[in-house]
Amino acid sequence: MEIQSVGEAFIRPGQLLTDRTALAAVSRWTQAVSEADGVCVVHLSSGVDPCELTAELRGQGLRASPNHVLRGQPLFFGGPASRPFPTPPIPYKAGRSRSHVVVGLLDTGVTKHPWWAGSDWYAGVGPEEADAYEGAQAGHGTFIAGLLTRRAPGVRLRVGRVLDGDGLTDEATVVRALYRMRERPPQVLNLSFGCHTFDDRPPPLLSDAIGALSATVTVACAGNTGSDRPFWPAALPCVVGVAAVDATQQRRAPYSGHGTWVDACARGDWLTSSYLDAGEYGGYAAWSGTSFATALVAGAIADAARHEPAKEWIRNLLDSEETPQIPDLGVLFPTSL
Template sequence: MFDQEARLERLLARHTDAAVVEPVAGRPTVVRRDQILVAPVDAPIVEDRVRRWYDSVHDEDGVRLLRLRPRARVDVCELSSRLSGDGRHRRLAVSPNTLVYGQPMWWSGPADRPRPTDPVPAPSAALPPRRDVTVAVLDTGLSPHPWYETADWYREQRDEAAEVLDADLDFELDAQAGHGTFIAGVVLQHAPSARIRARRVLGGDGVGDELAVLRALSGLRRCGPVDVLNLSLGCFTFDDRPSPVLARAIAALGRGTVVVACAGNAAGDRPFWPAALKPVVAVAALDGEDRAWFSNYGWWVDACAPGVDVASCHLRFDGRRPPANGVDPDAFEGYATWSGTSFAAPAVAGMIAGAAASEDLTAVAAADRILDPVKCRTLPDLGVVVGT
């Protein structure tokens, strides 16, 4: 565990345009100051209503970003609530630009770093796949690894999806560098023939924002069909309701795409987004037969899978921390173990993709079979048990 107050201070120091908001005591989140996001269809109405406050408007690949004048001192949460509608039925798709986080870490939850481990056998399929399957991974990107570096799908996106390992140049691996690589490896362990389509939406510190996710979703739609989308990231929102802008963007992927997201690591039942969206498969983490102590849970969780000491491919990196008891804690040789709901989610995504590829099923049909609560064991507030 790391001191969470110190982690929050470091986050705010690194992201100087971010601010903690807590409209309801004990339910904080972090947003970009003076930024609101609007679905393009609603942009003309919103721009007219906030004309006196906004400084500039930017079309950002499927979403409109309004930058408000700092001197106006506008509360972006209150403004978004008023614009979208104070009642249960929202009339306009407007939201603050909320920060999202990869989930071994979140500043109010547990902090877990990857640990070097011995090589993990490369994934291999017992039989040739009956159809091609594409799994999109929106995360920190991908680093070269023997498991996939000769694959055509990796060569096609190697440069644009490359991970940033040490953004602050302190000669230490950034807190979540390798997160995307690790997740791709978990997917491939369950679906060795899957084509990974990676998009970098998180920095090496594991922090991104809703705007980056929306851009990536828009880009995915232009690049052709996606069978399964894995989102090992998320956030709490200021009002504990889903961002209507993000909800529309995920719905726009179409009913043929299965979206899987981690349930988050705050050890509570507060809805974590986008996992808690109705069309999304929310995945909690198990430790053996029980819920991992850090895992979120609740009525909105659909499935659970192992999420403690998961082993997968990782980076090659030797940091400056000295060995302790004969073990070098930051000398990675391409493999690691890591804990978090971040790594339970791609296990479920990979199982769905693997079943679709090996049995020539649609991703939706494969998900229905793997997540069938009638035929599979379930746990209260954790959903269907997968992969144990």
């Protein structure tokens, strides 16, 4: 994937995202257009700056954005674990619990594992949703799937692969995957990836795509940036943004994003879960990052949704004056995993 750095944001060079209403306005800078699933990717003529053109179009009231690059947020630096570490098998049986709740998981995919052998939801995971076996973030989706299914026993996952083995994707890919969810929206959606934007403003097409899933609680990671700079889509008002606390579950993990735009937090350090059965790994690993704190919060919401609508439950929890808050981290979701 070709990537261009703009400040601390990353974009696909020469690409602009918009909807059909702006195509006429960009026609003189357009080399080609690919349109699918609710978004137009405009391939710009050589020398045209997508960030400058975005600002001009937004000044005209049009929906536009550079095609931002997003990345999964496991921890690779500056914390207790710089990569996934092999761990002995984790004694867990799924049991016979069944839930009507569906959790959407857009990530690197999910591979086979004893924890969901024979489950209805995994039977529907095709080759195109299989987890990557090569790359710095191979196994990321499988790790998250384990956290979700343990935190919300019996939950059904709906898997979509949007991240490659290095944990990379772009805004157009995510928007299109979200668009395809409209027909059968899940109750909860886990997005353990994100990005900064070139101007620190919310990306409008990504915001529109998430907002269109009006019955879904979307949960996204606050990023491993160690800063209060907004991280998207977690910082969107319609998203539950999740930071990570350390193993004490009392302090912010040093790498975690934080700020008034964060809604909740959970442990992100040294979590253990399902992983690839390859090389030194026997299907289990320990890993850290806001990616995994996000899965714990999404799982807690999915578990509560067995008895109460997910939107109603999380809104009451976050809005209650009696719910304990950690400054710049939001509501703590304790975990024993």
